[in-house]
Amino acid sequence: MKNDPSRRKILSMGAGLATLTACTSKQEAPSQVGAALSPYGNRSPHETAKRLPPPADSKTPATGGSRTPLQDSYGTITPSSLHFERHHAGIPDIDPARHELLIHGLVEQPLVYSLEDLKRFPATTRVHFVECSGNGGAEYTAAPGATAQVSHGLASCSEWTGVPVKLLLAEAKLKPEAKWVVAEGGDACKLARSIPLAKLMDDAMIVYAQNGEAIRPEQGYPMRLLLPGWEGNSNVKWVRRLHATAEPAQTTHETAYYTDLMPDGKSRQFSFELETKSVITRPSGGQKLTGGQGDYEITGLAWSGRGKITRVEISLDGGKTWKDAELTQPIHAKAFTRFRMPWSWDGAAVTMQSRASDDTGYTQVSQDELAAARGRNYRYHNNGIKVWYIQSDGSVSHVAQV
Amino acid sequence: MLLRFSLVVLAAGALAFGQGRIGRPAPEEKIKAINITTMSTGAGLPEGKGTAAGGKSVYKEKCETCHNEKLEGRTGQYPALVGGKGSLNTSKPVRTVGSYWPYATTVFDYIRRSMPYDQPGSLSNDETYALVALILNANGIIGENDEMNKDSLPKVKMPNAGNFVPDARPDVKAKR
Structure with a gap:
């Protein structure tokens, strides 16, 4: 019996189990005209894969993380609507016509760019994951993640489109003393991280599009810093300022948080790369x-x-x-x-x-x-x-x- | 002359790409209005001053609801601002401003940029210096009447300064 093909069934996934009964009745040929065309599509109502946001009764529902349901994923691209979130002061509502990116500090000519300005540059499109460095943080403990979403869901992968940061820095003309750039977001907490200049001159981008459409508000609309392969927190969302400096600023998110405490009481800092x-x-x-x-x-x-x-x-x-x-x-x-x-x-x-x-x-x-x-x-x-x-x-x- | 030559060889309306610049010069007022970078050297700290004693009323009004009256924090998203001394090399490390943060300037920077959580940017520079002084004093790092300002704050020696080391990964090699 075990080799009878009719008994072989595809795996039921978490969400699928709940709807198994509804799906088992035999499909009849449609005898009525279906739903009308629509301006912006939605998935089938039978599909229920979802992120896990903080509970509704959280005192700070705008702060925390929501994880991608990796167990329900196909291929390699995460739907933008299921891309994990990690916010520290909620998602700002930014009018792109009023948003500018400022480049200043150790540059010859401080410059500002609107979204439309950025779109005048030759666009670069690449597929990259973004992962919170806290992803899997409980895996060392007595309570590792019970599902792939809980254990690994602070990671997602998108096709991103934008401008290489080095093109912008070339226009502003860096002074030789510039070694770091402090990137700052336009969210309520104005999240800031110091990024080594070498990364910005390598493969860093200011991205304005994700998976074929404008970047989602949760991912930094209208523009975010993308540092391929580096911890999510340094990929500053809603980016509004790049400040060229000689040293790191030692912001909260590169000292109090996102540093790794070793058994001897010392902490590793500026651990940007995400390992295999x-x-x-x-x-x-x-x-x-x-x-x-x-x-x-x-x-x-x-x-x-x-x-x-x-x-x-x-x-x-x-x-x-x-x-x-x-x-x-x-x-x-x-x-x-x-x-x-x-x-x-x-x-x-x-x-x-x-x-x-x-x-x-x-x-x-x-x-x-x-x-x-x-x-x-x-x-x-x-x-x-x-x-x-x-x-x-x-x-x-x-x-x-x- | 070079520009005119380009116009001749290219089709009407076309210039060679990359000759000019797309970014627009940033006005000094724009930079001043949004530049809140604070360096650990003290660069970027504004004028103003405050002491722990002077910070008590601001703390009570703006901070206590979340961080509690003794700065011990509350569960979840409201971290403790004191304690944790001697805990970093134990199995239950408590990372606070006093036990963990390497630079006092970071406390000013974080309060100015992000606090209070529901009203960031609402504190004056004097109030911010006073709150920094209050937190440092509660951790036994400065005295109750020590004034914090742009000159004194970067000189404050934090207990855990010097315990941050560069990334040493890859640090584990797979055995095959």
């Missing part, structure tokens, strides 16, 4: 192999802030042996890469994990190996291996015993 990471998104925590024994696809996402993903391996025996997964082409640098592996489940309990490598030669290590090197107070930049446990009833969990 991966997570199996299906089957993953909270899902269930509903078809019993037989064929399934294991799939997930891998990314590196240093370059291209070159390899993803999957282990189904607790890390004793590893097999290469297939990587979906094209592979972009500093972008989500989809991996896949066909698999036939024999019905026994499985300990399943993925580890990714990038083109710098770096390979992910286990949470315990990370903790041995960094201690467990290191609450940002966790890129350790994520383990899922498939129980014999087909349910998938983040812990060995449920």
Whole structure:
């Protein structure tokens, strides 16, 4: 029976389970004209994948994070409406006609740019992930994320369009003493981060578009700084000011927060790069192999802030042996890469994990190996291996015993 | 002459791209109006002054609801402003202005740019200096009547200064 194709079913995902009953009645051919055309589309009402914002009774509902439902994702692009959020003082309502980007400080000629000014430059379009460096911060602890959304959902990937920052800095003409740039947002807290000049002269962009339309308000409308592969907080949203300086300003978000405390009490600072990471998104925590024994696809996402993903391996025996997964082409640098592996489940309990490598030669290590090197107070930049446990009833969990 | 030559060789209405500049000169008033960068050297700090004693009434009115009357914070998004001394190398580190922040200027910068949470930008420079003084005093870093201003604030030595080190990653190599 286990090889009977009619018994094979695709995996039901978290949201899918709830609507299983409604979907099982046989579809009849439509006998009536459907809905009218519309100016701006919506997804099917049967689709329910959603971010997880703070609870409605939060005292500060505008501050915090909402995570991307990676377990419900396909391919590598995150729909803009499901891109994770991390705000420190809410989403400002900015009229692009009244917004300007100021470049000043250690420059020969301070300049301002409107959105329309930026669109006069030759546009650059690239696919990049953005990840909060707090993503996976609980993975060291006794309570790792129960779903891919909770453990890894502070990461998303988009096609971004904008202007390389170096073109703007070239117009303003940097003075030789300039070594850093303080980037400031136009949100209520005026979030500020000091960025090393070398990054801005490399691949940094001011982006105004995301996935084929204007960037979403949650992502910095009308413009944000994009620092490919660097921690999300430094990709300043609603950016309104770039201040060239000789030294970092030592803002709150580069001293009190986003610094990593080591066991000896010292803290690592200006840890911008996001290291190679991966997570199996299906089957993953909270899902269930509903078809019993037989064929399934294991799939997930891998990314590196240093370059291209070159390899993803999957282990189904607790890390004793590893097999290469297939990587979906094209592979972009500093972008989500989809991996896949066909698999036939024999019905026994499985300990399943993925580890990714990038083109710098770096390979992910286990949470315990990370903790041995960094201690467990290191609450940002966790890129350790994520383990899922498939129980014999087909349910998938983040812990060995449920 | 060069410009005229370009006009001749290019089609009517076309100039060679990149000869000019798209950005518009920023007026000095515009820069002054929005430049609130504060450097750890003290550059960017405004005129004004305040003491911990003078900050009590402002704290009560603008800060206490969230950060509590003893500066201990409240659960969730309202961090403690005091405490944590000696905790950084334990399993329960408490990161506060007193135990963790390396520069006193950052306290001024953060209050000026972001606080109070629901009314950022509403405090005067004197009020901001007074609140900085109050927080530093509550952590035992300065005296109750020590005046904080653009000259004295950058000279304040924070207990955890010097404990921030550069990024050392990649620091773990996979065994195969």
